Amino acid sequence: MTPAVQRRRAFWQILLFAAGLLVLTAISAGSVYLVNKARDDSKWVTHTIEVENQVNALLLEIRRAESSARGYLLTLGPDFETDHQNAIAAIIPALDKLTRLIGDSPAQRENIEKLAQPSRPGSTSSRARWLSSGRVNQNKPGRSSARPPAATPRQQSTILPTP
Numbered sequence: 001m002t003p004a005v006q007r008r009r010a011f012w013q014i015l016l017f018a019a020g021l022l023v024l025t026a027i028s029a030g031s032v033y034l035v036n037k038a039r040d041d042s043k044w045v046t047h048t049i050e051v052e053n054q055v056n057a058l059l060l061e062i063r064r065a066e067s068s069a070r071g072y073l074l075t076l077g078p079d080f081e082t083d084h085q086n087a088i089a090a091i092i093p094a095l096d097k098l099t100r101l102i103g104d105s106p107a108q109r110e111n112i113e114k115l116a117q118p119s120r121p122g123s124t125s126s127r128a129r130w131l132s133s134g135r136v137n138q139n140k141p142g143r144s145s146a147r148p149p150a151a152t153p154r155q156q157s158t159i160l161p162t163p
Contacts, residue, residue: 051101058094061087 001009065087072080095116102108 047101051098054094054098054101058091058098061090061094065091 065084068080068083068087071077072084095112099109099112099116102112
């Protein structure tokens with residue numbers, strides 16, 4: 001072998017070795033990027049599950065309050081009234097926790113504010129005022145002297161989807 005051929009062969013060997021290292025470096029960088037992206041996506045999935053769980057907990061408390069209010073109106077049992085007061089007291093902390101969880105989404109914050117308006121102190125809904133006023137016909141146990149007004153769409157407990 002002549003020295004020119006040996007140099008050419010050495011040059012191609014170095015070039016192939018460098019190309020192999022470059023491909024290996026690109027694969028490693030891509031792998032690191034994808035692992036970090038997977039971690040970030042996993043955090044968002046976990047966050048979404050936490051928000052869904054908190055929404056379900058809030059809806060549970062709202063349903064408990066509605067159910068115990070109905071039970072109280074039907075039976076005038078003090079245990080239903082106590083259950084209703086406990087459920088109402090649990091709604092505000094559940095709503096506050098949900099507000100903290102969705103602080104990263106302006107659209108959902110608007111929806112939570114709409115949901116929170118009837119449940120905040122000082123904005124008692126007409127049904128709650130009617131229940132707490134004690135306007136019950138004493139001659140007929142379990143029968144009220146007046147019907148509560150129907151809930152408006154703003155008073156209903158739903159979170160509006162984002163567009």
